Amino acid sequence: VKHVPLHRFQEFLTPTPCEVEAIERAGRSRREFRRRQVISRQGEPVKEVYLLVDGWVAASMEVDSSRRQMVKIHLPGDFLGFPNIALARAAETMVALTAATIDVISLDALGRLFERAPRLAFTLFVSAQQERVMLMDHLAAVGQTSAIQRVSALLLHVYRRLKLVDDRAAEGFDWPLSQEHVAQGAALSAVHVNRTFAKLERLGLIARERRRMKLLDIPRLEEIAAFPDRLFVREPPWLTSIREEIPPDEIS
Amino acid sequence: VKHVPLHRFQEFLTPTPCEVEAIERAGRSRREFRRRQVISRQGEPVKEVYLLVDGWVAASMEVDSSRRQMVKIHLPGDFLGFPNIALARAAETMVALTAATIDVISLDALGRLFERAPRLAFTLFVSAQQERVMLMDHLAAVGQTSAIQRVSALLLHVYRRLKLVDDRAAEGFDWPLSQEHVAQGAALSAVHVNRTFAKLERLGLIARERRRMKLLDIPRLEEIAAFPDRLFVREPPWLTSIREEIPPDEIS
């Protein structure tokens, strides 16, 4: 059995054993998906959220039948579907970009977590704010930068996230995204993404082969992309000082 | 003394008196800003968050010296600066679009709220997810729609939010945004925003005069914009069933 990855929690503080247990308890049933399979669909009633245990997942929104915007590339350890809990009907469609393993978390389990583990709850809250920052950066890139900058930014974004977990990302990494996917993420046409990849390759900044990607000149890519590498807080005093758990007998 | 507006809380559930008190207690010092005054600047260390009591505020990010993206138009009742709590240095710059009144909330006070008022904490969490949905819609509009659609979407977005609080918005509303501001929000040039406003006016969809705006044909604008009018959850069982408050004596 694959262990639940805790990356998104550990970014802000190291969970105590009983907090880890609370997380493990919240996720119940596990589901497997094949590449290209739809996990949840835009417009469906919202009943649960998910934890991505393994694989890549794309979250996207259909604007009209021919246009869709990818709003997030989810990697292992990410929560999926959280924005939908504010809605009666889901805003995003989730599609597996690779074979993927997912744990289902009920909304009731989430509520119990807020009641019993306030520090973990606050961590989840901070994590939601982090997602907002990433969306803001994405919006700024799409709104204010050129095609080559947006594609470079997307490459750097994925690279930086992979490197947090696996240092070998510097020697190249699996790249399951089609050029059509990149187009939907960077808000470009697939044709222009193709030309932009070709240009980056010609400049010696990236190398592509099969479904692998390697960034050859990261400093130069960062210079081009103008995409901020955010420094997130780590164990801030206002977070660590909160009580870790409310014993069950104190809850009526 | 102006009362603290609670719009963003009341969207998801009606706070109990002691929850209202907890909110009032969290906000301490009040500050006043003039139009165009900077409230907080991108890159500064993050020490506090704010509640917008009165006025409009723009949150924007500078991509380079000549390009900036407005990521949110804040109206009374909005929390300001929440995304920054995940960061060591602020990502957004806040500027008052009108004269504005703001309450300062310390991060410690926020922590106490998570410890003491779990239901309120969960409401804040859901509210953060709502903000993510709005950012996703914004990103989809900027990435996938034409100039006239983006400007229509921005107008509708503001109109819908104002109407929640004040029905007279249908008869026109104050419009403190310059065309340069609209340009930064919709990711267009100010010149093109001007031409797009002129077009909307020529089509009989809007009327502008001085710093007022009136939407003349909302159904047609909605048709053009293709901007979703989200239905947010209201008092969902998984939120209302959480215990309202942990008595102080149960906290060591």
Add this chain to the structure above:
DNA sequence: CGGAAATTTGAAATCGCTCAATGATAGTGG
């Protein structure tokens, strides 16, 4: 091995941008 999905390339069209100049509005101090 066959069919579907994805990539690549060319040519033509377009939406929105930049530059530049003029006109209107609003805020400020005398």
Add this chain to the structure above:
DNA sequence: CCACTATCATTGAGCGATTTCAAATTTCCG
């Protein structure tokens, strides 16, 4: 209250980054 100045809105002309359309390869997957 008026004049002065900065900000904001408007309009024209030319250009260019990216799109669309179309067709040919190549790769992937069952």
